[in-house]
Structures are given as C-alpha cells and as structure tokens.
Amino acid sequence: MDVGKIRRDFTVLNREIGGKLPIYFDSACQTLRPKPVIDAMTEYYESFPSCAGRSVHKLATEVSLRCDAARSRVADFFDAESPTEIAFLKNTTEGLNTVIFGMGLKKGDEIVTTDYEHNSVHVPVVQLTKTVGVRHRMVESATDGTFDLERFEKAMNKKVRLVDMCLTSNVSGYTLPAREVVEIAHSYGAKVLFDAAQAAPSMRIDVRQLGVDFMAASAHKMCGPSGVGVFYARAEISDRLTPLMFGGHGVTDTDYASFKLLPAPERFETGLQNYSGIVGTGAALDYLSAIGMDAIREHEISLNKRMTRALVDVPGVSVIRPRDPNVRGGIFSFNIEGLSAHDIAMILDNSNNIMMRSGMHCCHTYFHSRGIDGCARASLYIYNEAGEVDVFTEAVSDLAAKFGKSS
Numbered sequence: 468m469d470v471g472k473i474r475r476d477f478t479v480l481n482r483e484i485g486g487k488l489p490i491y492f493d494s495a496c497q498t499l500r501p502k503p504v505i506d507a508m509t510e511y512y513e514s515f516p517s518c519a520g521r522s523v524h525k526l527a528t529e530v531s532l533r534c535d536a537a538r539s540r541v542a543d544f545f546d547a548e549s550p551t552e553i554a555f556l557k558n559t560t561e562g563l564n565t566v567i568f569g570m571g572l573k574k575g576d577e578i579v580t581t582d583y584e585h586n587s588v589h590v591p592v593v594q595l596t597k598t599v600g601v602r603h604r605m606v607e608s609a610t611d612g613t614f615d616l617e618r619f620e621k622a623m624n625k626k627v628r629l630v631d632m633c634l635t636s637n638v639s640g641y642t643l644p645a646r647e648v649v650e651i652a653h654s655y656g657a658k659v660l661f662d663a664a665q666a667a668p669s670m671r672i673d674v675r676q677l678g679v680d681f682m683a684a685s686a687h688k689m690c691g692p693s694g695v696g697v698f699y700a701r702a703e704i705s706d707r708l709t710p711l712m713f714g715g716h717g718v719t720d721t722d723y724a725s726f727k728l729l730p731a732p733e734r735f736e737t738g739l740q741n742y743s744g745i746v747g748t749g750a751a752l753d754y755l756s757a758i759g760m761d762a763i764r765e766h767e768i769s770l771n772k773r774m775t776r777a778l779v780d781v782p783g784v785s786v787i788r789p790r791d792p793n794v795r796g797g798i799f800s801f802n803i804e805g806l807s808a809h810d811i812a813m814i815l816d817n818s819n820n821i822m823m824r825s826g827m828h829c830c831h832t833y834f835h836s837r838g839i840d841g842c843a844r845a846s847l848y849i850y851n852e853a854g855e856v857d858v859f860t861e862a863v864s865d866l867a868a869k870f871g872k873s874s
C-alpha cells in the first residue's frame with residue numbers, strides 16, 4: 468500500500484494549519500475525502516444536476532444511470548446478491564432505526580444486543596421497550612473486552628426476534644465473531660442486524676457468506692460524502708419492513724384512502740435523494756476497492772501495533788480493552804490518569820495538530836457500566852503513516868510524564 472501516493476489525494480493533509488501539517492486521527496468519526504470522490508460529486512452538480520427516477524429527460528436519465536451504477540457498486544462491495552438489496556439512506560442511524568421500528572415487533576418480543584452498543588442502536592431499542600413493551604437483553608462482555616459467545620447463547624430464546632449488534636465497536640475497535648453470532652441467532656429463528664458503521668470502512672464484509680439479514684453503514688466513514696447511509700436488507704425479507712418515512716417515490720399508487728408501497732429499495736428512499744452523495748459513495752467504494760480491504764485492515768493494524776507497543780507500558784496510560792492491537796483494527800482508545808479525555812485531545816491538538824475524538828463517543832452505557840468518565844480515541848486510516856504515530860506516542864508519553872497523576 469503506497470501511503471505517500473494516497474496522501475496526495477487528500478488536499479487537507481497537505482496544507483499546514485498554524486505552521487504544521489495536520490495529523491488526522493479522527494477517521495472513526497469521519498474519514499477525509501480523496502480528490503476522486505470530490506470530483507465525482509462536483510461532476511454531478513456541473514454536468515447532470517437533476518433528479519433520478521422521475522423525469523424522462525436526458526439529464527435525469529444520466530442521474531438515474533449513475534445512481535444505479537453506485538447501487539451496483541455497493542452491492543458488489545458487500546457481495547449482496549442483488550443491487551435491489553441496497554438502499555441509500557441518510558446514515559447508519561437511519562438504517563438501524565428502519566429495522567428496529569420497521570419489523571413490527573410487539574410486546575413480549577425480545578431484542579438482544581451487546582453491552583457496548585452505540586446510541587444509534589441502544590436508544591431506538593430502549594424507545595421500543597417503552598412504547599411497545601419489547602424486552603431488551605444485553606450480553607455482558609468478557610472481562611478482556613471481547614464478546615462472550617456462551618453468554619450470548621444463554622441470552623437467546625425463541626422470543627428473540629432481533630439480534631442487533633455492533634460489528635466493530637467504535638470505542639474499543641473490537642470486532643465480534645459475526646458468523647457465529649448469525650448462526651446462533653438463526654438457530655433460534657431471530658433476524659440479525661449488524662451495525663457496520665466501523666466495520667465497513669476497515670474490513671471485507673461479505674453479507675452472503677455471513678448470512679446476515681440487515682446491515683447499516685455510513686459513507687462518511689468510508690472516504691465518501693456526509694449524509695449518505697448504505698443499508699442492506701436481504702431480498703426475501705426486505706419487503707416485510709415498514710419504512711420509517713412515507714411520501715413521494717416510495718409508492719406505486721395511491722387513492723384517497725390508501726397507498727401501495729414500492730418494493731425495496733425504493734420503499735426506503737422516500738423523497739428527493741442526495742444524488743451527488745450517492746454518486747460520491749460509488750466513487751468512494753471504487754477508491755477503497757482499488758487499495759483493497761485486506762490491505763486497509765493490515766495497514767491499520769500495523770500502525771495500531773506500533774502505537775500500542777509504544778504506549779502500553781507508559782505509567783498512567785491505560786488502553787481500552789482488548790489490549791491486543793490485532794483485534795482492535797485502527798482504533799486506539801485510552802486515558803491518562805489525572806487528565807480528562809477532553810484535556811488530552813485539546814492539548815494534543817494545540818501542541819501537535821493531532822486531531823482525535825474525546826468523550827463518551829455516543830456510547831454512554833459503555834462508560835457508565837464500567838465506571839469510566841470517557842476516553843480519548845485515536846483512529847487510524849489509509850492516509851496515516853508511521854511517522855505520525857511516532858509524533859503521537861511521544862506527545863502522549865510526554866503528557867503522561869508531565870501532567871499525569873502517576874508522574
């Protein structure tokens with residue numbers, strides 16, 4: 468993987484901010500966008516700025532063709548059986564909500580999650596427990612921070628209709644054993660929804676091989692534009708989901724008293740869509756595919772190993788488990804005793820232009836249940852390089868030595 472060449476595609480990495488180049492370690496929040504993606508989006512606005520699936524003129528036809536091509540690109544990327552299994556939504560959150568509220572779950576039905584879900588899973592599930600009386604079961608993590616398959620199996624029963632889990636944690640970077648989860652869930656007759664917001668940018672996901680029923684991810688974490696979610700719903704069951712929104716384009720026909728919904732994916736794509744975003748998403752997946760998902764994963768882990776090796780034994784620095792960087796992809800979450808996570812992030816931004824996220828990362832339950840106030844998170848991606856990791860580890864070691872409680 469030629470990181471130097473990749474970096475040249477990201478204008479922002481090559482512009483000094485306050486006299487120094489930025490070190491962007493916040494890709495788990497949002498990745499940067501390469502020039503080909505920006506060009507594809509600009510091309511939409513300059514060359515065919517119309518809407519898809521409605522008018523029959525030439526510009527509209529061009530948009531329809533480009534959006535169809537982008538849908539096929541996403542389907543190929545995740546190895547879906549058909550492009551009709553892919554809907555373009557706003558983000559991961561919308562895909563997750565579409566399943567959680569669209570399955571028609573009733574009082575007494577059960578949903579099983581991990582105990583480290585992002586609020587985009589946790590909050591809609593809790594809402595459903597309140598409004599409908601669905602029961603929410605959580606699988607407690609093992610002490611080393613990994614997913615406990617035995618506990619999962621114990622949580623399962625025939626009332627579980629949905630297993631809704633974060634494939635890769637945005638706090639620890641840990642990826643659960645997806646194939647086993649699907650097998651166990653299906654053996655109880657439950658459907659599986661994977662929150663792939665963090666997994667999709669960093670590993671190869673083959674939905675058919677996994678056998679997963681539904682999956683949601685966000686283009687903005689995959690070098691794509693903001694405001695586009697990719698949503699997978701397996702063909703045989705996608706039309707059983709009720710959409711979150713109703714209106715134009717999602718229906719085949721209406722009369723004064725009723726309407727007929729279109730089949731998936733159109734039923735989920737109500738109203739005029741983010742066409743430049745959809746076209747840009749296709750370009751982003753082309754970009755990632757040209758690098759190769761296995762190469763991306765390998766690159767992230769190699770940087771994470773370097774980071775972990777340099778910091779794991781520094782007095783006062785604690786790493787969010789699991790400790791092994793081989794199972795944490797590109798995420799290194801940590802604390803320095805005596806400093807708040809926001810202090811760490813602000814100081815490193817001021818001193819070295821190191822940009823990362825701090826706080827509870829939309830995972831309040833993770834931190835409350837473990838008695839931690841939050842953490843700082845460095846998240847690595849295709850454009851990061853070893854030299855940046857070294858600047859970071861030196862700065863964190865200095866910080867721990869000068870201001871940490873154990874110094």
Ligand SMILES: Cc1ncc(COP(=O)(O)O)c(C=O)c1O
Nearest residue numbers: 558559560585587637662664685
């Ligand atoms: C694991 C996980 N799930 C869900 C989301 C929500 O994604 P979005 O804000 O794109 O809907 C995020 C965002 O950071 C995430 O990391």
